[in-house]
Structures are given as C-alpha cells and as structure tokens.
Amino acid sequence: MESDKIIERWVPQFRKGLLEFIILLKLQQGDIYGYELAVEIKKLTSIEVAEGTLYPLLNRLKRDGLVTTEWKTAEIGSPRKYYEITSLGIETLAKMKSTWTQTHNSILNMVMQS
C-alpha cells in the first residue's frame, strides 16, 4: 500500500486519547465552547477535529466528571455551550501530562538511536 494512504489511516488512531489530552489542556487555559475549541485546536496543532468526534468526546468528559457545562446566550448569535474543567479534570490532566512526558522520552531515545 502507498505510504501516504497508510499515514492517512494511522493518524486517526494516533489521535485516540491524545485528543482528550489536548482538549483538557486547552480547557485548563479557560472556559471555551465546542465550536471555538475545534477552531483553536486546528490553529494550535493543525489537527482537524470532526464534529462527530468532538461532541461525543465532550459528552464523555462531562459524564466522567472532568468538565461541567453551562449554556450562555448572547444578544446575538446562537446559544453556546461552555465547558469548564473540574478539579477532577485538573487532577486527571496532571497524570496524563506525566504519561505523555514519559512516553515521549522513551520514543525520543529510540529515534535518536536510529
């Protein structure tokens, strides 16, 4: 199979879990709503998050108590559902950071050896 095609299939798998990590990182910087989150992630990481990925993911985070939500209706525009990270979310994020750092260091060692 062609290399580009393989990468195309690999990237979504690579993102699994990572996306959750990235979203929590972003939420730690302040409350944000779903649509803006997708735009921000694209800008910061070049990762294009499909809405069919994003909204179910945010619901999982809420279900597990990592975030809370609040509808905010402005004078103009559609109502927005804002997400706020909880203390459990912050605690979990710290562990993810640790896992990420550890894994990255291991991979870096392998890359340097090759």
Next chain:
Amino acid sequence: MESDKIIERWVPQFRKGLLEFIILLKLQQGDIYGYELAVEIKKLTSIEVAEGTLYPLLNRLKRDGLVTTEWKTAEIGSPRKYYEITSLGIETLAKMKSTWTQTHNSILNMVMQS
C-alpha cells in the same frame, strides 16, 4: 469517576497508533521476532503490549507491506518468526516521526502556557 480509573481507560486509547510507531522504530534498529519485541518495548517504554494486540498488529504491518517475515528455526527452542522493515516501512516511519514531532511541539506549547 475516580481519576486513576479514568487514566486506566485512557492509556489504551493513547497508545493506539503510537504502538505502530514504536514497533517500526524498533524494527529500524534491526530484525526481531514478536515475543522479543514485546519484552523490548516493555523495557524501553514501560508499555506492556498484550499478545492479542501485538500479533494482529504485526500481521497488519505485513499485509500493508511495511515489514516482511521469515521463520528461523534454531537448534534449540521454538521456531521464531522474524520481522524485517521494508523500504516502504522506512518511508512511512519517516512521516510518522514528522507527525509525532509536530504534535509534540504543539502540546509542549500548550503545557508551557498552562
């Protein structure tokens, strides 16, 4: 839900795709057979790869032409199926490295801002 439990469920997702990357990295350092690969990955990254994960993954790599295999029977011990990375595998690995580096840099920026 408890933070540890969340991480426990998150880690397998985090690994998706990453594992493929790690295996190709390891294969680039020389031919290796499945069982030894699992032991090596554990030693290098602290990631315990289940055999039910490893062997299907290796078969996928072979199916896609990223590796070739060769049975080797020694005087003693069970026969071993050795995996060798192909030129397509090396080409693909280079792209994975690039994706990895790019993503890592983005995340690093977010971690530093928080």
Next chain:
DNA sequence: ATAATATACCTTGTATAGCTAGGTATGTTA
C-alpha cells in the same frame, strides 16, 4: 518421572473511539 514455568506463536469476541454523513437552527453576507 512429572509438574510447573517460560518461551513463542495464534485467534475469537468485546468495548471503545474517530469519522462520515447526515440533521436542526440562527445569524450574516452577497
């Protein structure tokens, strides 16, 4: 001898997550 453990391979079924492709509704611009 025989039981237990380690090595070395494999497969089936389950749970989960990303993505495609749809949908609804409001606001803005051509």
Next chain:
DNA sequence: TAACATACCTAGCTATACAAGGTATATTAT
C-alpha cells in the same frame, strides 16, 4: 433571497487494544 458561517447534535461504520482463550516446545523444580 440565496448562500454561507456559526453552533449544536446523532446514527452507523470501521478499526484497534485488550481479555481470554488456545497450541507447542523447552527448561527447571519437585
């Protein structure tokens, strides 16, 4: 008034990690 952008959501598909099973050989302990 038509087209586009904003902003939310869901159903169904596919792929992957993992648990739990299996087979076979070699080594070590009893």
